[in-house]
Amino acid sequence: MANSIAELIFIPAPGVGHIMSTIEIAKLLVTRDQQISITVLVIIPPPTFGSGSGSPITTYTQSLAKNTMDRISFIELPQDKTPPVSKAPIAAFADYINSHCKYVRKIVADKMSQPDPGSGRVAGLVVDMFCTGMIDVANEFNVPTYVFFTSNAAFLGFKLYIQTLSDDKNQDVLELSNSDSMIPVPSFIKPVPTKLFPGICQTREGLEFLLGSARKQREAKAIIVNTFLELEKHAIDSLSEDSTIPMVYPVGPILNLEAGAGKKLGNDDIITWLDTQPPSSVVFLCFGSMGSFDEVQVKEIANGLERSGHRFLWSLRRPPSDQTTRSPSDYEDPGTVLPEGFQERTAGIGKVTGWVPQVAVLSHGAVGGFVSHCGWNSLLESLWFGVPSAAWPIYAEQQINAFEMVVELGLGVEIKLDYKNEFSNPETDKVVVTADEIESGIRRLMEDKKVRKEVKEMREKSRVAMAEGGSSYASVGRLIVDFKRNVLGHTEL
Known part of the structure; x- marks a missing residue:
């Protein structure tokens, strides 16, 4: 990690899709800028999510801790053995992730106290959409947090709008979610049928998790979304036009294509x-x-x-x-x-x-x-x-x-x-x-020839977005400037 200027601490959620996306964007960032280094904190999944000894996700996550890529290192966090409180699974999952805050706090404290300037100053925490409880840890050290949203911009807008309905407009979202109606959502062009709301919107406990997660995401300095402008222009524009939502960086498609062999x-x-x-x-x-x-x-x-x-x-x-x-x-x-x-x-x-x-x-x-x-x-x-x-x-x-x-x-x-x-x-x-x-x-x-034609055209747009000069390429560039400004200040960029 020597000679880096800005060190980022990534905290992915313990799910294969989330971890792989996190590693891919980490690789992209260190490839784009030689002055960035990244430490990925690996949370071992709880047994209820198929992480028994020898399971694919456990084998995968444990293998990460033994690897070091160029300017990317991995630290496996201790597994909290406290039995989970009986809750809705998504809430129990969030509690399990939050139980690792104490380990994250110690690692951040150790990095902040390192005298070696070559190791890089902590420029920010990049936390998964399920790990927003870690924002409080970052705040203790006055370090900015970026949320890595592994879903799409339209769903991010949906989630934040549901929270607005509940908190600002006193809408009973639980009642709405269990109705058979359609509602306008700013990140969608067409009204969204309530029967398509995620299952967690249909129980009180699940809804409280969703609302709490949305509130925390608003506290982030920025939200990094695995999408691209040409695919979700309306959704990205709607997020960018809302002054109550943090800066959104569309950086995708972030994919692990090595399996294509x-x-x-x-x-x-x-x-x-x-x-x-x-x-x-x-x-x-x-x-x-x-x-x-x-x-x-x-x-x-x-x-x-x-x-x-x-x-x-x-x-x-x-x-x-x-x-x-x-x-x-x-x-x-x-x-x-x-x-x-x-x-x-x-x-x-x-x-x-x-x-x-x-x-x-x-x-x-x-x-x-x-x-x-x-x-x-x-x-x-x-x-x-x-x-x-x-x-x-x-x-x-x-x-x-x-x-x-x-x-x-x-x-x-x-x-x-x-x-x-x-x-x-x-x-x-x-x-x-x-x-x-x-x-x-x-x-x-x-x-359906029309759908096939549209998909072929979007294939080309996705590749252009990631190539030099493309929309996501430019967005990643702005994100890197944001990271480095956190440790260098405006005058040195």
């Missing part, structure tokens, strides 16, 4: 199978690290796929067997939940598998459509590779993401925008998406 990941059979398929002919179904369905829904998906007649690659995951973990796993034999004879009948055109390297698949020329849970990272990856999406959101803010992608931007088609299968609450009434709905969605996905 495919064959280096032990998935030779998947890539080899794709190599034999015609260009843009395969529908890829993948529902994220937490996405899974029960046997009834699996059979509907299978029937819809078979009826569509399209080639397919299906990442089929088994739901968690109990509540000690929320992470799906692979089936030893997927045939146990598929319709009888399905694999034999579709052997020539389809492949059912477990976990897949998503980037490697989306980057393959044979893939022509993506049935997605609409996690933001997944949507950005699909746009980067020019693959249109069929929206099947499951939990968190995915319904809002799906609405933006399909209704606002015309960059995808709908399978079911208001589907909710909150992994945190398996007792909720589950809706079964029918084979007819799935077949119809897949046909539109693969045959």
Whole structure:
């Protein structure tokens, strides 16, 4: 870390998508400016989020602490063993993250007291959207905080507007969230249906978490968003025009594209199978690290796929067997939940598998459509590779993401925008998406030429945004000036 001027302390949330995005923007920043160094504080996920010994996320996060990249180092924080208070899962997750404040405080204090000028002065904390409790720690040391918002600008605007409705306009957001209406939200062009509000808006405890998080985000010096101007111009403009919202830096798409090698990941059979398929002919179904369905829904998906007649690659995951973990796993034999004879009948055109390297698949020329849970990272990856999406959101803010992608931007088609299968609450009434709905969605996905054209154009815009002279490239440059000004002052820049 020698000779750096500005040191940043990054605190990602303990989820694979959040950590990977954080590392990618850290790599981007140190590549862009030789005077920046970064320390990433790694929070080991709680066991309820699938972090048991040997789990992929635990293995991944623990491996980070053993790595050092050029001017990026990792410190694994001690794991707080205090049993979580019985709360809504999202609130318990936030409490778990906040229990690490004491360790962050000690690390910041140690760095602030270092006499070696070569190690760089702490220019700021960059905290994940779930780690805003760390803002209080930064304030103790008079260090500015930047929030890294790993979702999109439209959802950031939605979250802040919900807080405005509650705090400034005395709106009962809980009642609103459980109604069947539509409301105008500044970061969206079209009114947003309340049935698409995230599940946490529909319980008092979940809503309090959302409101508290929004209030803390307003305290940040700036909010860094993983998006780009050409994709979300209306949303970014609406945020920039609101003087009550911190400065917004759109810096995306921030993606981990190294997985695109495919064959280096032990998935030779998947890539080899794709190599034999015609260009843009395969529908890829993948529902994220937490996405899974029960046997009834699996059979509907299978029937819809078979009826569509399209080639397919299906990442089929088994739901968690109990509540000690929320992470799906692979089936030893997927045939146990598929319709009888399905694999034999579709052997020539389809492949059912477990976990897949998503980037490697989306980057393959044979893939022509993506049935997605609409996690933001997944949507950005699909746009980067020019693959249109069929929206099947499951939990968190995915319904809002799906609405933006399909209704606002015309960059995808709908399978079911208001589907909710909150992994945190398996007792909720589950809706079964029918084979007819799935077949119809897949046909539109693969045959809608207008959506396909729009997605191909956005693919080019995403790459231009990140290239020198592009909108996100310029935004990152302004962000770096902001960081360095914190330690150098105006006169030295």
